[in-house]
Amino acid sequence: xxxxxxxxxxxxxxGVIILSGMSHFAHADNPFSLSQSSSNASSSSTPAQTNSAVxxxxxxxxxxxxxxxxxxxxxxxxxxxxxxxxEDEKGHYVKTLRASSFTAGGGYKMRSEALPEWxxxxxxxxxxxxxxxxxxLPEQAAGNHxxxxxxxxAAGKAVKPGKYVFKVEGNIYWQNxxxxxxxxxxxxNNAESTAQASYKPAAAKSHGKLLENVRAEFDSGKxxxxxxxxxxxxxxxx
Amino acid sequence: MLEFHSRHMNTNISISGLNAPDAxxxxxxxxxxxxxxxxxxxxSELSHVNRSVGNITHVSRQFAELLYExxxxxxxxxxxxxxxxxxxxxxxxxDRSFEQMDKRNAHREPxxxxxxxxxxxxxxxxxxxxxxxxxxxxxxxxxKGWAVQKAAVNLIGQGRPYGLINAxxxxxxxxxxxxxxxxxxxxxxxxxxxxxxxKLIFHSGQWGAATSSKIKRSWSxxxxxxxxxxxxxxxxPSESDIIQATVIGPALLPCEIYAKCLMIMGSREGSKWLEAxxxxxxxxxxxxxxxxxxxxxxxxxxxxxxxxxxxxxxxNKER
Numbered sequence: 365x366x367x368x369x370x371x372x373x374x375x376x377x378x379g380v381i382i383l384s385g386m387s388h389f390a391h392a393d394n395p396f397s398l399s400q401s402s403s404n405a406s407s408s409s410t411p412a413q414t415n416s417a418v419x420x421x422x423x424x425x426x427x428x429x430x431x432x433x434x435x436x437x438x439x440x441x442x443x444x445x446x447x448x449x450x451e452d453e454k455g456h457y458v459k460t461l462r463a464s465s466f467t468a469g470g471g472y473k474m475r476s477e478a479l480p481e482w483x484x485x486x487x488x489x490x491x492x493x494x495x496x497x498x499x500x501l502p503e504q505a506a507g508n509h510x511x512x513x514x515x516x517x518a519a520g521k522a523v524k525p526g527k528y529v530f531k532v533e534g535n536i537y538w539q540n541x542x543x544x545x546x547x548x549x550x551x552x553n554n555a556e557s558t559a560q561a562s563y564k565p566a567a568a569k570s571h572g573k574l575l576e577n578v579r580a581e582f583d584s585g586k587x588x589x590x591x592x593x594x595x596x597x598x599x600x601x602x
Numbered sequence: 603m604l605e606f607h608s609r610h611m612n613t614n615i616s617i618s619g620l621n622a623p624d625a626x627x628x629x630x631x632x633x634x635x636x637x638x639x640x641x642x643x644x645x646s647e648l649s650h651v652n653r654s655v656g657n658i659t660h661v662s663r664q665f666a667e668l669l670y671e672x673x674x675x676x677x678x679x680x681x682x683x684x685x686x687x688x689x690x691x692x693x694x695x696x697d698r699s700f701e702q703m704d705k706r707n708a709h710r711e712p713x714x715x716x717x718x719x720x721x722x723x724x725x726x727x728x729x730x731x732x733x734x735x736x737x738x739x740x741x742x743x744x745x746k747g748w749a750v751q752k753a754a755v756n757l758i759g760q761g762r763p764y765g766l767i768n769a770x771x772x773x774x775x776x777x778x779x780x781x782x783x784x785x786x787x788x789x790x791x792x793x794x795x796x797x798x799x800x801k802l803i804f805h806s807g808q809w810g811a812a813t814s815s816k817i818k819r820s821w822s823x824x825x826x827x828x829x830x831x832x833x834x835x836x837x838x839p840s841e842s843d844i845i846q847a848t849v850i851g852p853a854l855l856p857c858e859i860y861a862k863c864l865m866i867m868g869s870r871e872g873s874k875w876l877e878a879x880x881x882x883x884x885x886x887x888x889x890x891x892x893x894x895x896x897x898x899x900x901x902x903x904x905x906x907x908x909x910x911x912x913x914x915x916x917x918n919k920e921r
Contacts, residue, residue, distance in 0.1 A: 466796045469796075502797075503797055591603060598798070599768075599771040599772070599848055600818070601813050602814065
């Protein structure tokens with residue numbers, strides 16, 4: 365038996381910790397393994413529940429669409445919010461690729477002018493926390509960037525060959541926005557397309573330039589695992 | 603690069619550099635631990651233990667293993683990291699998921715002195731514990747990092763050449779995002795996850811990083827400001843001058859533990875204390891005036907860039 369006089373500095377906890385069976389415990393300190401953790405959990409007094417929602421299928425898709433764009437930083441209020449999404453040829457929403465963290469994370473509740481076209485198309489008010497986390501795009505530096513579409517829909521299923529619309533919406537200044545729209549064919553052949561800008565309202569252009577050179581390239585058969593995306597991994601306080 | 607996202611332990615989990623089956627297994631592992639170690643689920647093993655104060659209680663080997671780690675850090679940190687704060691957390695109102703808390707009915711009175719009068723027994727051979735009356739275990743400061751670290755170490759052991767597992771900012775990565783590209787980790791602004799104050803860049807090797815904050819899980823009852831980082835010396839939310847601390851090292855679990863300790867002890871005492879005890883860990887923290895302090899050894903562990911000497915806050919939310 366090992367008795368530890370816990371060097372507690374203050375008011376709480378246990379003043380004395382008595383440990384016994386120390387040598388045996390070393391064998392219990394096994395490295396992580398899923399089979400072991402599963403059996404450990406099932407033998408505990410409170411069996412772990414499995415969650416079918418965590419299953420991720422390994423999807424084979426048609427290829428990869430890279431959407432390239434040049435981003436500018438506008439030093440003004442209510443600006444610099446962007447969203448990328450895909451629709452089918454008939455205008456049905458397919459998937460959101462990325463959207464600025466502030467708006468995607470709920471900032472539109474405070475600022476209703478934030479990315480209204482994307483929010484309406486995606487019905488974002490009903491997005492799950494997991495969906496939100498998946499698309500959140502931290503603030504990017506000015507310059508050239510790329511976002512990728514792996515040719516899956518919002519449910520993670522591979523889409524069929526055909527023409528798809530890629531859209532990028534950006535807040536320039538409050539309700540003044542730019543929306544880039546382009547169409548690209550995905551299938552057996554590689555393709556490319558340049559998006560056209562539409563300013564909403566037309567006078568929005570006078571408030572500054574947020575995006576330019578928005579174009580998409582489809583690479584048939586290419587997998588998203590093979591490309592490096594802008595880092596979205598963060599360490600933040602919890 | 604494939605990314606997978608899911609939500610467990612009331613935290614967003616993201617995985618990069620691994621395949622879908624591996625990511626599924628990590629998510630399933632995190633989900634199972636949530637059901638075992640949550641303070642907020644009445645059917646969890648932890649809740650069962652906390653209801654059994656004063657009695658010998660048998661626990662699973664996995665529970666015993668995490669408890670052992672918690673006690674090891676309890677001793678190593680002289681009690682600054684303290685897994686016995688379950689009742690304090692409950693008393694300040696943190697008795698359910700943060701989003702569901704009754705923030706208006708928090709209490710700020712410190713609990714009476716108990717530590718020198720109580721004995722906690724832990725029979726490792728029998729996997730049984732006796733929790734003294736008035737105590738409650740809380741693994742909130744350790745379970746997430748432990749879970750991620752074990753998952754990562756296991757995958758490394760199985761030969762996965764590179765990967766990154768991030769549980770709400772507590773992360774482990776190994777061997778760069780590709781053979782030629784490093785892992786780039788944004789350190790967020792304490793008042794806004796949308797803003798980055800700098801980047802940590804990890805090339806080869808195995809690394810952990812954890813960030814702790816007084817800002818994210820803070821609330822007010824109308825009179826006092828509360829947060830979830832309790833100073834065990836006062837039984838009250840820490841009043842140190844650090845508002846966010848990130849600790850970096852070869853493994854995640856010490857990073858998670860010492861980020862919290864740094865937050866509790868403050869800039870003057872905490873930084874010297876950490877440097878003396880763990881020269882293998884590096885840190886960066888932000889004090890209440892916005893100064894960004896980086897330890898001198900951070901450059902030995904990773905590259906970093908863009909960290910200003912001082913940040914402004916609250917940030918301009920009308921970007």
